[in-house]
Amino acid sequence: MTATRSTRQRDVIARVLTEAEGPLAVADVLTRAQADLPGLGVATVYRTLKLLTEQGHIHPVTLDGEARYERAGRGHHHHFSCNSCGRVYTLHTCPVALPSGTVYPGGFIVEAHEVTLYGKCPQCARAGLSGPAAPAGAGGSPH
Numbered sequence: 311m312t313a314t315r316s317t318r319q320r321d322v323i324a325r326v327l328t329e330a331e332g333p334l335a336v337a338d339v340l341t342r343a344q345a346d347l348p349g350l351g352v353a354t355v356y357r358t359l360k361l362l363t364e365q366g367h368i369h370p371v372t373l374d375g376e377a378r379y380e381r382a383g384r385g386h387h388h389h390f391s392c393n394s395c396g397r398v399y400t401l402h403t404c405p406v407a408l409p410s411g412t413v414y415p416g417g418f419i420v421e422a423h424e425v426t427l428y429g430k431c432p433q434c435a436r437a438g439l440s441g442p443a444a445p446a447g448a449g450g451s452p453h
């Protein structure tokens with residue numbers, strides 16, 4: 311029943327992207343989807359992401375040269391990229407006071423804008439001021 315299995319893969323991957331804190335890289339999608347689909351491979355993730363994109367459920371976002379995917383239809387939003395953990399979050403507040411139709415000196419009429427914010431996410435900010443957490447000598451199995 312290949313059709314059933316691929317439907318389930320599609321459902322799980324779509325759900326992972328719906329529940330994500332922001333756009334996910336392919337490797338993140340793979341890791342999170344594997345919680346429900348232990349045998350899932352990266353080729354299937356690529357194929358499924360392509361399919362979901364063609365169907366208009368998700369769309370690709372390029373941040374810092376890396377392709378990520380997010381659910382379509384989120385409305386106007388921005389992204390916050392954490393410099394510490396590398397996660398990207400979706401922000402629903404707009405930090406830019408540039409309504410469509412704003413005219414810049416020289417006659418440039420603004421229709422849209424893109425802004426990515428960089429910094430520390432709430433988790434990393436809480437984790438603190440002590441820099442990157444050093445692995446507390448847990449035997450150090452090389453991995």
Ligand SMILES: [Zn+2]
Pocket residue numbers: 392393394395396397430431432433434435
């Ligand atoms: Zn972070």
Ligand SMILES: [Zn+2]
Pocket residue numbers: 386387388403404405406423
């Ligand atoms: Zn905005």
